[in-house]
Amino acid sequence: MRDLMTGMTYLAKGQRWVGRNRRQWGFGLLPGLVTLVGYAAALVALVFWADDVVDWATPFADDWSSPWPGIFRGALTALFFGGGLLLALISFTAVTLLVGQPFYEELSERVDRAEGGTAAESGLPLWRELWISARESLAVLVRVALWGVLLFALGFVPIAGQTVVPAIGFCISGFFLTEELTAVALQRRGVPLRERLRLLRSRKLLALGFGVPLTLLFLVPLVAVFVMPGAVAGATLLVRDLMGETPAGEDEPEDPRPGPDAAPGVD
Template sequence: MRDLGVGFGYLLAGQRWVARHGRAYGFGLLPGLITLLLYAAALTALALWGEDAVGWATPFADGWPSPWLGLFRGFLTAVLFALGLLLAVVTFTAVTLLIGQPFYEALSEQVDRDVSPDGTAPESGLPLWRELWISARDSLRVVVRAALWGVLLFALGFLPVVGQTVIPVIGFFVTGFFLTEELAAVALQRRDVDLRARLALLRSRKTLVWGFGTPLGLAFLVPFVAVFLMPGAVAGATLLARDLLGEDTEEPDPHDPQHQQHQQHQQDRQGAADPAAPVSGTGTPRPPR
């Protein structure tokens, strides 16, 4: 059970990290905002035209007497919207990570450099298009797995008593597992850990994964919260990935002079490698590297 607390600790540590790095946090918000607008539009369309879609899909019920026709199609409309909402929750992280791949990749690398004893971060060495392709392919596989679990749990939800008590709890743990996989994939893909190996790694420390992903999944149910927690969730998942792989991690103290010197060195190196980056707080900001 200790791992549950450790996993939750990584979630909090990730939020603390982005709180100390406002520029990285600001850029990390953009993909979540874009995804939120897309999903809000899709769910609004489903709410407005879901009844019409159900009517089109059930022409055999056109001659049913009242009130059975209204009850039948009303139930199907509610189920359709519930499934759409479930799919939105399950896929939000995957879509956000895909849209924000360059931002979250840079953020994760920065976390690695910040907590690594030697100040280095693993790099995949792959071109961006290849990373996007791998991320999209693996995310689709994970979403299919999560959707199968969702359908199974939805069906089990009709069982008396158990369906209204035990099944929702199991559902939150399943959501937390797949949510953690999507977030940790940002750091693990840079280390050339493929999907099958990632899933095996996460299953070997399920309580650690649940401690990180389950409370995050619960928080994601609150509107807009997912957008603001995503950057910190990526940072925390990077710390969790280092733990899973047994890598040394030193969580920095922002008041430590040695840490401040290391941060200044990183900024100087970034400025030397990227002369277009602003140095005085003016000009167009660039994503963190």
């Protein structure tokens, strides 16, 4: 449970960091605003067309007696919209990070320098970094989509489908959201996607403590845009924890026990 609280702490620390560096926060808003406009239009379309899509996909329910077609299609519409919202939450981060790659790279590097004195650099040209980021983000979205299909099917299970399954969905969203945000700092350190996932799985509660509250915040309109710069800063701090990097000015704690060669009373 300590890792769970630590993850939440990094999220708060990231927001405080950009609060002290307003210029970085301002630059970090631009990619989110651009992406938000596109996603808002897509979600509005989903709201208006979800019923039509479900009706088209379930012609076999036309012959059912009332009220079962309405109940069945209403449940499917809710799950369809929920799945779209889940995908939007994850892909919004990926697309925003892709659009704002230069902004967030600079922000992450500044956090590293403030905490450790130096910042790792990938040494790759921008176009190469964008290509790697897009390719790995697509791989993450495929994983999210597969989880979404599974959760969609489990949503038909009575009681659990309306209680346990949504909770699992938020945890999955939080985990992959953390992966997308930590990718900014980990890619600069040359850590590939498979290794990033392994690192986060080794500290699942840390990833969930950071990602699940952020997922809930992203459900509030416009909040995602304003917290994104701080989320990138907090994810960089989380990466430093995952990689065992010590902040500048802080030494590793000394072992109070004398070494095997130390003599009592001798400095």
